[in-house]
Amino acid sequence: MTAGTEVLAAWPPAAVATVVAALGAAALTLTGALAGGVWAAVRWRRDVYREERDRAWTRIVWAVDLVCAEDVGRNEIGRRAFQAVYDMQIARDEDVVFVTIVRELINTEKQRRDRPWER
Incomplete structure (x- = not known):
């Protein structure tokens, strides 16, 4: 019985080339599937963030x-x-600044309306 590379040497060259091509194709397919999975996860997370932001701004x-x-x-x-x-x-990131400014404007306007003598 032969062991190691001697076994491959006994194979015909076309068979070795077929096995190498199949392994290369499998590796490329797995790499493509992994890249596609990562891309899908990134897109999904971005879409979820956008929907959450839209809902927050609607409110x-x-x-x-x-x-x-x-x-x-x-x-x-x-x-x-x-x-x-x-x-x-519910506001995130840069939206917090705008919401805080609007809150201050609303509170200031309410104070002016409730205490007109302090103008």
Whole structure:
């Protein structure tokens, strides 16, 4: 019985070339599948982040629209809704700066309206 590379030497060259080509194709397929899986995971995570951000901004804009309403009841509901959105910390990254600025504007405007004698 032969061992090691002597076994491959006994094979015909076409068979060795076929085995090497099959192993190369399998390696390339696995590499492609891995790259595709990573790409799909990255895309999925980006899409989830975008959807979460869209939902957060929908809530924020809805609350600000109510705050800007002429009706006192809607205005108060908007203030409470915006405060709840702010407390939930649904804004992320650079959006936090904008939400904080809007919160300060809303609070300043409410203080002016509630205490007109302090102007």
